Amino acid sequence: MATKASGRVGQKGELFPPREVREEAGLKPGDHVVYKADHGRIEVVKIPGLREAFSRRKTAKITFAEFENMTGEVLGE
Numbered sequence: 001m002a003t004k005a006s007g008r009v010g011q012k013g014e015l016f017p018p019r020e021v022r023e024e025a026g027l028k029p030g031d032h033v034v035y036k037a038d039h040g041r042i043e044v045v046k047i048p049g050l051r052e053a054f055s056r057r058k059t060a061k062i063t064f065a066e067f068e069n070m071t072g073e074v075l076g077e
Contacts, residue, residue, distance in 0.1 A: 017044075034074055047074060 003024040007017045017027075025046060027033070032047040048056070062070075 015042075015044075 003021050005018040005021050007015065007021070009015060017025075022028075025044070027044075027046055034045045034047060036043040036045070
């Protein structure tokens with residue numbers, strides 16, 4: 001179920017999503033996220049840790065080189 005709530009932008013540009021939004025997205029302190037901006041909208045996507053990623057149901061197979069390339073793109077390397 002989608003959660004919708006308002007938040008604020010801090011003086012230094014920090015984003016402060018409300019607790020219920022963070023909980024619905026599964027975000028915890030220290031999590032890494034990717035921001036995607038498009039025409040006045042911001043999408044925030046959690047980057048799973050290795051343990052979480054490997055515990056998920058597998059839906060596709062890729063080579064290590066492909067994984068390394070995708071990881072570099074996400075992290076901006």
